[in-house]
Amino acid sequence: MEDLQGLLEKINREGVEKADAEAKRIVDEAKAKAEAIVREAGEKAAKAKAEAEADAKASVARANETISQAARDVVLGVKDAITTLLVRLLTEGVDRALADEATSVRLVTTAIGELTGPGEITCGPQLAKALNAQLAKLGSFSVTTDATVGSGFTVKLDGGRVEHSFTSEVIARELAKRLRPDLAKLIG
Secondary structure (H helix, E strand, O other), rough: OOOHHHHHHHHHHHHHHHHHHHHHHHHHHHHHHHHHHHHHHHHHHHHHHHHHHHHHHHHHHHHHHHHHHHHHHHHHHHHHHHHHHHHHHHHHHHHHHHHHHHHHHHHEEEHHOOOOOOOEEEHHHHHHHHHHHHHHOOOEEEEEEHHHHHOOOEEEHHHHHHEEEEEEEHHHHHHHHHHHHHHHHOOO
């Protein structure tokens, strides 16, 4: 009986050891799977976080570029508006100056003072009246009336092949060209 008892105990012990070993194997396998799942989840989370950070940085860069572009557009818009205003103010000022017949006659005589005729001066009706008397003394220039000239005048030489325009628009445009670099320094 003792042998039987010993045998039973041995079988029981081997069964328990085998069950413990199997349980340990199952637990170790479960732990390994759990660690793999946790590691994979961590890797996925790190990848998702890196992608989210990259997307956020790209969004910030795009937003900054958009803001920079908008700022440039505003500056350009302001520069254009100021330039347009400058040209308009210059044109109005030149128009006022050229509306004075004495000033316009003086400008015409100065413009043609060194020129040798024959030539033609085209101007508005009011200035034509004042110029006819003055130019009669010079003799080599004729006056043509053209209501479309507006304020100012044009001087044509060599049968019309050479023309110099002294209209308010041309004078204002030339003044604006010379003032733009200084204006750009002030604005920019």
